[in-house]
Amino acid sequence: MDYLIAIPDQLAPQLRSLRKVRQLSQGDLARKLGVSQSRIAAIECNPATVSAGQLLELLKALHVDLVLRDTGASTDKAPMAPPAAGTSPQGEW
Secondary structure, eight states: OOOOOOSGGGHHHHHHHHHHHTTOOHHHHHHHHTSOHHHHHHHHHOGGGSOHHHHHHHHHHTTOOOOOOOOOSOOOSOOOOOOOTTOSOOOOO
16 A cells, blocks of 8 residues: 655654554564664654665565655756765664
8 A cells, every 4th residue: 555645744653553554563663673662762753863764774674665756747857966975864773
């Protein structure tokens, strides 16, 4: 099933719901990721505290794929340049 996440506030309940559907406690998921249970609780409250890489690890542990869908109508825009080395957001586990 697909879940559209249009604003950041929609991610927190989805992460919690996905964990529960997998019948994982916060502690179970924390052990899979090598972090504390309190860190999982913090991520579920505010997913913006993790980097994109950490979010991908979390989603992988939940057996969830992240899909990017181009919804732009125009194709004449220049492609976005990748970020310069060392400038990506760095969340803390």
